[in-house]
Amino acid sequence: MLPFLGRRLLQLIPTLFFVSVIIFGLQQLLPGDPALIMAGEERDPDVIAQIREQYRLDQPIPVQYVYWMKGVLSGDLGESMRIKKPVLDLVLEKLPVTAQLAGMAILIALVIGVGAGIVSAVYKDTWLDYGANIFALWGISTPNFWLGILLIFLFSVQLGWLPASGYVRPGEDLQASLASTIMPAFVLGNAIAAILMRHTRGAMLQVLSSDYVRTARAKGLLERSVVLKHAMRNAMTPVITLGALELGTLLSGAVLTEQIFTIPGFGKLIVDAVFNRDYAVVQGVVLVTATAYIVLNLLADIAYVLANPRLRS
């Protein structure tokens, strides 16, 4: 296990290096003088000079990168031009909101996706299977921002059951917090549920036709026990890895979902930063998101190895 972990950690170094190069490189895409663009409507020469000095824009690009990277490694992701706060503080402030949303979305995706996948595989070529497949196609093809708008129309405008926007922290009022996040979490979880359903169905079909499942049935075990205890446990291992690849979908989806439901999380932070031309925040959020995605994938790989006894040895 340890050599595997060491090898995987070593592989992360070049990936993280190139991620940092790409994110730093974004700044070079700005048309014209970056200092003038970063200053926005602020035309004070002192401010422009301060930006030029802060980002070392008068230095060669590799030198600028080294200074930027030094800052990043010491936890300095720059400062928001608009809010005048360190980017890291802003990110840490918003992270719990998105984490709550993402956690709820994963739970919804697992319950619906894995459940529908198992039912679809067990009742292959029946109406239940067709229904689950149609659900998967619907989930993959529906833009989450449209689904969000439709849910707001139904549950907030028509029925008045749930708030259309806003966010309440769980510590303040748990019920209100759940009410404010259930719709966005469902929107986020819907697409991932569809993908998990397809993965689970494929894995279950493979496992259900294997010899050990046939043996379990031959022993006279109840079908429920065969499916849930014998087949599902083995079918879940590939689902863990394939499902982890969808974490990017989750993080991308959070941007739009938080925008629609006015949830002050990570996604809304990047959109607001884009509109306010707060480039340091954009870079900071992309960097943290990419790093989080890489780390979560690493954790999924470790979970995969732990769940598979053959790989553990």
Next chain:
Amino acid sequence: MATLTATDATASEGLLVESPARRAWRRLRRRKGAMLGLAVISIFILLAVLAPWVAPYDPIKQSWSLVRKAPSAAHWFGTDEVGRDLLSRVIFGARASLSAGIISVGIALSVGVPLGIVAGYIGGWVDSLISRITDAMLATPFLILAIALAAFLGPSLGNAMIAIGITATPIFIRLTRGQVMAVKVEDYIEAARSVGNPKWRIALFHILPNILPPLLVQATLALATAIIAEAALSFLGLGQQPPAPSWGSMLNSAQRFLTNAPWMAIWPGVAIFLAVLSFNLLGDGLRDALDPKER
């Protein structure tokens, strides 16, 4: 009996000389979902091309007497917050969505495939460098990277296409590289090498034609992703700029009028859903039709 045998012989002879493209088309035709997807895509393409003749009204013409009118015989999809005909805007919006899809996937293919071939065929440090950059790009969630690129390039449909194209490129690099590595050890490539073909010729005329099927499937599925991404960027104000119509920006303005004009939110969403669903159905069908195991 003799006639039957002769017919069988002709049929099997016909099958033997059947080209791969014809065989794929024959198999694709058997898949109802894929054919339905292809039909809907064809309708969208026709609507986009013939938009000026098909759309009943000018999509950007405002009319203060027609503000937020519900669907009627005169305006089948209703009108928006400044009295523009929604049906006309949905039809013209197909142009933005389909062109964004096709151009961005075109960018991804034209950059990703050559880089994937170079990485897979040459190997060594070139492969390592290209692969690590690909890993880094894939490590950044698709839409977040596209938003960041579009933000730094500036909001416009053209820049959104470039941003989506760049973001979709690493998938094609990785897929092409893997396919090239599998194909380059085949005997026919060895034969092509042994008769003195230069590397570029082997890559272009011997490897590329043999890796086209998976690329075609991926390109079709990437079109669906690109259409959603364009709609998302336009929804956020980073794609098509007003007053030009786009399904994403139409949904953005619809959000503010959900209480008194819900129809504004229905049609652009249905259009995105149908386009994306059709490309997904076609992509799934192509995957099955081009799968060698299905032969």
